[in-house]
Amino acid sequence: MSVDLNADVGEGMDDGALLPYVTSANVACGVHAGDPTTMDQTVELALSRGVRVGAHPGYPDRENFGRVAMEMAFDEIENLVVYQVAALQGFVRSRGARLTHVKPHGALYHRGAEFPDVARAIAEGVRRVGTHLVLVGAAGSMLIGAGREAGLPVAEEAFADRRYRADGTLVPRGQTGALLTDPDEAAEQAVRLARDGTAVAENGSSIPVRADTVCLHGDTPGAAEIAKKIHERFRTAGIRIAPLDVALLTRRETGAA
Numbered sequence: 001m002s003v004d005l006n007a008d009v010g011e012g013m014d015d016g017a018l019l020p021y022v023t024s025a026n027v028a029c030g031v032h033a034g035d036p037t038t039m040d041q042t043v044e045l046a047l048s049r050g051v052r053v054g055a056h057p058g059y060p061d062r063e064n065f066g067r068v069a070m071e072m073a074f075d076e077i078e079n080l081v082v083y084q085v086a087a088l089q090g091f092v093r094s095r096g097a098r099l100t101h102v103k104p105h106g107a108l109y110h111r112g113a114e115f116p117d118v119a120r121a122i123a124e125g126v127r128r129v130g131t132h133l134v135l136v137g138a139a140g141s142m143l144i145g146a147g148r149e150a151g152l153p154v155a156e157e158a159f160a161d162r163r164y165r166a167d168g169t170l171v172p173r174g175q176t177g178a179l180l181t182d183p184d185e186a187a188e189q190a191v192r193l194a195r196d197g198t199a200v201a202e203n204g205s206s207i208p209v210r211a212d213t214v215c216l217h218g219d220t221p222g223a224a225e226i227a228k229k230i231h232e233r234f235r236t237a238g239i240r241i242a243p244l245d246v247a248l249l250t251r252r253e254t255g256a257a
Contacts, residue, residue, distance in 0.1 A: 002242040002250040003194040004155070004213035005230065006136070008056055008105065010034045010042035011065075013218040019045060021227035023243045024052045024213065026103045026136075029084035032058030032066025036091075043091045052243045053092050054136070057084035057125075058105030066106040067173070074121040077108075081125025089129060101155065101244055102126045103136035104143070113141035123150040134244055139210040140168065155244055158199065158211035160190035160230060161220045166201040168209060177202065181221050183229035190214050190230045194239050213244055 006024035009015040011033040019025060025046040028034035034042070046053050057080065058066030072080070081102075089099040104112055104122055112119045119137075123146040126135050131151055137143030139156035147154040161180045163171040171178040180186040192198055193211040201207050216227055234241055242250065 001195065001238065002240045002247045003211060003234075004244040004247040005190075005216065005227070005241050006054075006103070006157075006213050006244070007216050007218050007223070007227070008103075009046070009218045010038050010056070011218055012038075014224065015042060015045060015218060017224035018216075018218055018227055019049045019051055021224070021231050022051060022216070023241055023247075024054060024101065026054045026056035026101075026105075027088055028056050028058070028105065029088050031060045031080075031084055032062060032105055039088060040091050040094075043088070043095055043097075047092075047095055047097050052100045052245065053088075053097065054101035054103055054134075054244075055085040055088040055099060056103055056105050057081050058108050061107075066108065069107040069111055074117050077118060077121040078125040078128075081122055082128050085126060085129045085133070099130070099133065101134035101136055102129075103157070109138070109143075112143040112146070113138040116142050116146065119143045119146035120149070123147045123152060126150070127152055134248070136213060136244075153248065155212040155248060156210045157213050157215055158193040158209045159215050159217075160186045160193070161216050161223075161226060164199045164201045164207060164209065166203050166205050166207060168207055171202055179220060181226075183222065183226045186216070186226045187229040187233040190216075191233050191237050191239065194234065195237055212248060 010028040135147035
């Protein structure tokens with residue numbers, strides 16, 4: 001059993017403490033967070049750890065950390081994605097490596113999950129940069145469908161450090177209990193997602209959530225401690241943490257795709 005463990009990085013947090021425990025890094029592209037120097041340093045740090053590097057494009061709204069939806073025309077969204085992904089790809093190539101995936105950030109990620117035109121705009125922007133790029137989106141979301149329609153490889157994502165609602169969506173960040181900051185609780189959810197394909201919702205019900213990759217946010221309090229605990233629990237449960245491309249290939253070969 002293999003699953004990728006990814007984290008959003010390059011956003012001003014202590015990435016050095018987190019990166020040893022993940023296999024994929026989603027690097028902010030200088031729009032919702034970061035800048036050219038941070039992008040380059042984060043790419044170099046991730047690659048030195050053997051971590052796959054992906055782009056983490058978001059809305060141009062640094063004040064709200066890209067977590068508030070913005071009204072933009074669909075062609076503007078597409079071009080915004082091209083701009084950010086291509087910029088990060090340049091830094092990765094300059095370090096002798098290849099960009100592997102794209103995961104939208106914050107409000108752009110969630111709108112892509114819910115609105116088909118936004119999903120298509122994101123997917124088309126990614127396709128224009130490279131058809132080899134894996135598009136990462138919420139499990140079962142419209143973004144996953146749009147990625148497949150665009151001919152992109154896709155990875156369905158679940159979250160170790162976010163609580164789910166009974167309908168499979170995430171509890172909004174502004175609500176009490178939306179974040180799982182206890183390492184044991186987050187690790188337990190990560191194991192359940194990777195091993196069983198389920199999560200326990202806020203109402204106590206068990207809901208299906210596919211997980212090609214499990215996310216841990218770099219700005220979650222105690223993120224490095226949570227990641228370490230996930231590693232320990234995965235090892236005990238016999239779950240292999242593998243880079244995104246390896247995990248996807250393994251799932252296809254075993255019929256889990």
